[in-house]
Amino acid sequence: MRKLILIKYASEIFLKGLNKKSFEQKLLTNIKRALKGLDYEFSIDQNRWLLYSENLEEVIERVRKVFGIKELDLVTEVDANLEAISEEALREIREVNPATFKVETKRANKKFPMNSMEASRKVGAYILRNSKDLEVDVHNPGVVINVEIREKAYIYSTSRRIKAVGGMPYKTNGKTMLMLSGGIDSPVAGYMMARRGVELSCVYFHSPPYTSERAKEKVKDLAKILKGYTGNINLYVVPFTNIQMAIINKCPEDELTIIMRRFMMRLACKLAEKNEIQSVTTGESIGQVASQTMEGLVASTEVADRPVFRPLISMDKEDIMDIAKEIGTYETSILPYEDCCTIFVPKHPKTKPKVHFLKKSEEALDVDKLVEEALENTELIRL
Numbered sequence: 001m002r003k004l005i006l007i008k009y010a011s012e013i014f015l016k017g018l019n020k021k022s023f024e025q026k027l028l029t030n031i032k033r034a035l036k037g038l039d040y041e042f043s044i045d046q047n048r049w050l051l052y053s054e055n056l057e058e059v060i061e062r063v064r065k066v067f068g069i070k071e072l073d074l075v076t077e078v079d080a081n082l083e084a085i086s087e088e089a090l091r092e093i094r095e096v097n098p099a100t101f102k103v104e105t106k107r108a109n110k111k112f113p114m115n116s117m118e119a120s121r122k123v124g125a126y127i128l129r130n131s132k133d134l135e136v137d138v139h140n141p142g143v144v145i146n147v148e149i150r151e152k153a154y155i156y157s158t159s160r161r162i163k164a165v166g167g168m169p170y171k172t173n174g175k176t177m178l179m180l181s182g183g184i185d186s187p188v189a190g191y192m193m194a195r196r197g198v199e200l201s202c203v204y205f206h207s208p209p210y211t212s213e214r215a216k217e218k219v220k221d222l223a224k225i226l227k228g229y230t231g232n233i234n235l236y237v238v239p240f241t242n243i244q245m246a247i248i249n250k251c252p253e254d255e256l257t258i259i260m261r262r263f264m265m266r267l268a269c270k271l272a273e274k275n276e277i278q279s280v281t282t283g284e285s286i287g288q289v290a291s292q293t294m295e296g297l298v299a300s301t302e303v304a305d306r307p308v309f310r311p312l313i314s315m316d317k318e319d320i321m322d323i324a325k326e327i328g329t330y331e332t333s334i335l336p337y338e339d340c341c342t343i344f345v346p347k348h349p350k351t352k353p354k355v356h357f358l359k360k361s362e363e364a365l366d367v368d369k370l371v372e373e374a375l376e377n378t379e380l381i382r383l
């Protein structure tokens, strides 16, 4: 008798038809990556993914964070005979101690001498014989005891089910360039895209000496936390000082922020293009700050040449903060290092910028040259 975990992956993967195999393959690779350095045994028995380890707690902790896994069941493996199964089922019931229960059996091993219905009935009867104040309820049971009969038998109850992160296997849904600042929102936005299987690269706009080396380190640290979920991430650090200076010197003060946003968007798109990344992601949320009005979003999207995803667009700050805490980025995000947007904040930023006015203001700048120079001096950090 030993304890194992049974991995249940997201039902969306089942719907992938011919692609199902490649989704499973990716998921498997990602699970193995997550378990690197641990001793474990992995087995697949007709779509049943089972993991055994001496260090099951650590295995659970790591596997439940792998995107695409919906839940984990803690199962007990016993010999495939009725006595052993009944005894383990009874032990499990006693531990959970529900008022009602139901036994569900799946028999994959056709050599087992009775069918699923009979096995469920026999195990149920054994449990009833050995318990007080316990009833069967087939419609709304307090606990379902699952019995799977294969070469060995596996017993588990729904009450011990462990919720995992869900989503889709990482790297199964294209690529995005995440605009990663040191704030609370953008790491959460990146996490949410990665959770849906989208491969992340990150770009950070750095304005030395106005933003310090420590601010850059903080962004690196945030990318490293995301890496815990995704594996290797490329972080592009784009020098942004010259662009900001040019804007400050040549454009109307109330348009600084929004013109700066447009430059960030142009650069993110160009970097994406260069690296064959189809989309851009930001941590914007509608109405959160002056630059995140509908008009502001329209103005920055106008310079984009590919889809811009804003997974937080309809979320409240508090909910975003909750996710940041859950995924472990919050504590780093709230470290008080300056970011390039807080340094040059206009006193009265335009909240309803009109694209044609912005274009007019940008005529004072050599936009292409500024973008080209920033790209030429971009640093790639492989994390």
Ligand code: ATP
Residues within 6 Å of the ligand: 178, 179, 180, 181, 182, 183, 184, 185, 186, 187, 203, 204, 205, 206, 264, 281, 282, 283, 284, 288, 289, 291, 292, 339, 340, 341
């Ligand atoms: P965050 O908490 O993600 O910094 P925020 O609420 O502070 O967001 P803004 O500063 O207006 O909002 O930035 C909006 C979005 O623009 C960010 O979520 C991020 O995607 C991007 N962004 C802002 N500053 C930078 C930067 N220096 N480098 C990269 N991306 C940035």
Ligand code: MG
Residues within 6 Å of the ligand: 181, 182, 183, 339, 341
């Ligand atoms: Mg910010």
